[in-house]
Amino acid sequence: MSELRFDPIRKRWVIIAPERKMRPFAFCERDEAEEGECPFCEGKENLTPPETFAIGPSNREANSPGWRVRVVPNKFPALRPDINFEIGESRYFKILKGFGYHEVIIETPRHDYPLWERRIEEIRDMLIAIRERIKFFYQDVRISYVLLFGNYGRGAGASLSHPHSQIVALPIIPEIIENEVRAGRTHYLKNKRCLICDILSEELKSGKRIVTQTNGYIVWEPYASSHPFETWILPENHECDFSVLDNNELKKTASVLKETLLRINKFLKNPPFNLVLHTAYNLKYATKNEKDIVRNSYHWHFEIISRMSHIAGFEWGTGININPVSPEEAANCLREVDL
Amino acid sequence: MSELRFDPIRKRWVIIAPERKMRPFAFCERDEAEEGECPFCEGKENLTPPETFAIGPSNREANSPGWRVRVVPNKFPALRPDINFEIGESRYFKILKGFGYHEVIIETPRHDYPLWERRIEEIRDMLIAIRERIKFFYQDVRISYVLLFGNYGRGAGASLSHPHSQIVALPIIPEIIENEVRAGRTHYLKNKRCLICDILSEELKSGKRIVTQTNGYIVWEPYASSHPFETWILPENHECDFSVLDNNELKKTASVLKETLLRINKFLKNPPFNLVLHTAYNLKYATKNEKDIVRNSYHWHFEIISRMSHIAGFEWGTGININPVSPEEAANCLREVDL
Numbered sequence: 001m002s003e004l005r006f007d008p009i010r011k012r013w014v015i016i017a018p019e020r021k022m023r024p025f026a027f028c029e030r031d032e033a034e035e036g037e038c039p040f041c042e043g044k045e046n047l048t049p050p051e052t053f054a055i056g057p058s059n060r061e062a063n064s065p066g067w068r069v070r071v072v073p074n075k076f077p078a079l080r081p082d083i084n085f086e087i088g089e090s091r092y093f094k095i096l097k098g099f100g101y102h103e104v105i106i107e108t109p110r111h112d113y114p115l116w117e118r119r120i121e122e123i124r125d126m127l128i129a130i131r132e133r134i135k136f137f138y139q140d141v142r143i144s145y146v147l148l149f150g151n152y153g154r155g156a157g158a159s160l161s162h163p164h165s166q167i168v169a170l171p172i173i174p175e176i177i178e179n180e181v182r183a184g185r186t187h188y189l190k191n192k193r194c195l196i197c198d199i200l201s202e203e204l205k206s207g208k209r210i211v212t213q214t215n216g217y218i219v220w221e222p223y224a225s226s227h228p229f230e231t232w233i234l235p236e237n238h239e240c241d242f243s244v245l246d247n248n249e250l251k252k253t254a255s256v257l258k259e260t261l262l263r264i265n266k267f268l269k270n271p272p273f274n275l276v277l278h279t280a281y282n283l284k285y286a287t288k289n290e291k292d293i294v295r296n297s298y299h300w301h302f303e304i305i306s307r308m309s310h311i312a313g314f315e316w317g318t319g320i321n322i323n324p325v326s327p328e329e330a331a332n333c334l335r336e337v338d339l
Numbered sequence: 340m341s342e343l344r345f346d347p348i349r350k351r352w353v354i355i356a357p358e359r360k361m362r363p364f365a366f367c368e369r370d371e372a373e374e375g376e377c378p379f380c381e382g383k384e385n386l387t388p389p390e391t392f393a394i395g396p397s398n399r400e401a402n403s404p405g406w407r408v409r410v411v412p413n414k415f416p417a418l419r420p421d422i423n424f425e426i427g428e429s430r431y432f433k434i435l436k437g438f439g440y441h442e443v444i445i446e447t448p449r450h451d452y453p454l455w456e457r458r459i460e461e462i463r464d465m466l467i468a469i470r471e472r473i474k475f476f477y478q479d480v481r482i483s484y485v486l487l488f489g490n491y492g493r494g495a496g497a498s499l500s501h502p503h504s505q506i507v508a509l510p511i512i513p514e515i516i517e518n519e520v521r522a523g524r525t526h527y528l529k530n531k532r533c534l535i536c537d538i539l540s541e542e543l544k545s546g547k548r549i550v551t552q553t554n555g556y557i558v559w560e561p562y563a564s565s566h567p568f569e570t571w572i573l574p575e576n577h578e579c580d581f582s583v584l585d586n587n588e589l590k591k592t593a594s595v596l597k598e599t600l601l602r603i604n605k606f607l608k609n610p611p612f613n614l615v616l617h618t619a620y621n622l623k624y625a626t627k628n629e630k631d632i633v634r635n636s637y638h639w640h641f642e643i644i645s646r647m648s649h650i651a652g653f654e655w656g657t658g659i660n661i662n663p664v665s666p667e668e669a670a671n672c673l674r675e676v677d678l
Binding site: 005006007008009010011012013014015016017018078091092093145147149150151156157158165166168170174175176177179180182183184195196198199202222223224225226274275276277278303305310311312313314316317318319320321322323324325326327329 | 344345346347348349350351352353354355356357417430431432484486488489490495496497504505507509513514515516518519521522523534535537538541561562563564565613614615616617642644650651652653655656657658659660661662663664665666668
């Protein structure tokens with residue numbers, strides 16, 4: 001059974017997950033990959049655990065063909081919902097039993113059909129599935145945060161090549177989200193405005209790190225990008241919560257996501273990349289005051305990082321990434337891509 | 340020129356280093372590697388920048404053969420000493436010009452001679468070079484922290500196969516060190532004892548995460564290990580500062596380092612790995628009170644991580660690592676290696 005353990009020295013959580021079924025000589029994620037039949041292709045629904053959500057015709061039977069997007073539990077989950085939520089604490093060590101959810105979003109029934117080649121409606125359907133799962137998980141009082149992430153390409157950690165992303169519902173708020181929330185809160189309490197809104201309004205003036213502004217979104221290379229061509233997609237109008245977007249709005253989101261990945265893919269020639277969604281933590285059970293602050297100070301966004309540089313000893317030892325490409329150069333390159 | 344930029348949203352530093360000479364289609368570190376002559380071999384001293392330190396016979400001329408350990412500036416530095424130390428700040432963004440030092444420690448004149456095969460005295464010489472460079476850098480009031488790290492094997496980010504490690508002297512205290520210092524300080528102010536000493540004394544009682552206790556050192560798999568077989572080497576007796584160790588003590592350190600890497604290497608069959616040294620930050624210019632607290636509460640140590648798992652979207656999006664091997668299992672495996 002996996003465990004969330006809190007490191008008393010470095011003050012951070014890790015997940016110890018022996019259930020990921022990795023053995024000393026088979027650590028790479030790719031070793032999980034079945035090389036034969038793809039369990040995510042249409043018609044192979046029996047090769048996955050039963051679906052938890054799907055988009056398709058209303059007369060379709062669960063776990064049968066005909067779906068456009070399908071969500072299933074991860075076969076090698078980092079966290080599981082059938083574990084009692086339980087906190088343990090000894091003198092120095094804090095532990096949470098591995099309660100949570102870990103699901104796979106099968107983005108399309110077609111095996112060789114990357115996101116940037118899909119029709120806007122198909123990408124929108126994937127975003128609808130993400131929205132619905134976030135809403136579902138946030139009903140659960142034990143869930144504090146839901147992370148959507150995609151690993152595309154082997155170099156980005158993908159185990160199966162069929163387009164899929166993953167969603168993990170956690171009983172804690174992860175450190176990076178907490179940092180973002182804290183920075184936003186501090187700025188908001190002082191200025192009564194959102195930090196990211198304020199930064200973006202300055203950034204739009206200079207324009208040098210802006211890739212594009214379209215369909216209600218700003219595509220931005222952050223000032224302190226950790227990776228080459230790190231790219232954020234942020235709603236122009238302040239909103240803390242991805243899951244409030246309606247289907248019409250998600251069509252615009254889909255269009256910007258497609259265009260941005262097309263730019264990256266054209267310029268960098270099909271790089272492995274990770275996509276993550278940062279949205280507000282679970283506010284359903286928060287106090288009114290906390291809700292007000294987070295709603296006004298957190299700004300949801302997508303982050304895309306292309307995986308062309310290695311994390312090595314320096315990054316591990318310091319927490320500081322070395323990025324050989326300035327965001328100004330990256331923005332310039334991506335802006336000029338011929339779509 | 341490189342820059343240290345502070346991220347106002349995620350509250351962390353990154354180094355933007357276009358001087359690392361990586362171009363969009365040549366991002367991997369290995370692309371830097373000269374495939375012809377090895378610039379780190381004995382007799383090729385003219386292929387590196389002039390040495391800043393070396394260990395060898397007293398009558399040896401600088402930059403000529405005969406050395407046992409040689410330290411040279413990195414040809415592709417992340418930070419450079421010939422830049423004015425300068426802090427810039429705009430409304431939201433903080434920046435430090437890329438001042439610092441980035442050197443390479445050529446650990447041995449022999450090309451195919453990994454650390455665990457070397458004689459204890461040869462490893463001790465490498466540790467002496469590290470100690471001397473730390474002492475040298477900490478004379479500089481502009482330097483806040485020195486990190487020693489080694490990337491061994493391509494999978495760990497090594498660009499050249501000749502055994503070498505790197506040392507970076509930074510004008511800031513990195514986040515991970517700051518977290519360690521803060522945790523230690525909080526515990527010390529409350530208990531008047533070192534957090535790591537206290538944890539180790541409990542850990543020795545149970546023994547389940549201890550690999551070995553030898554030569555004045557404890558080899559430990561941390562309770563919240565972020566990586567499979569993450570291994571720490573810590574002095575049994577409290578000490579905050581690696582650079583105070585004399586040559587005799589470093590011989591013991593060398594012996595433990597050799598034994599530990601031998602265990603990892605034998606069990607995991609030659610994995611790529613990173614080694615980092617965490618020692619106290621520059622206290623030369625600190626107040627007496629600060630010095631007292633850090634000296635009593637920080638505990639220097641080596642960290643070794645084997646690079647068998649990938650950092651992917653989940654880790655990037657949360658800051659939480661998923662580790663498929665429990666430290667108890669790892670300690671058990673390493674303890675039983677036949678040396």
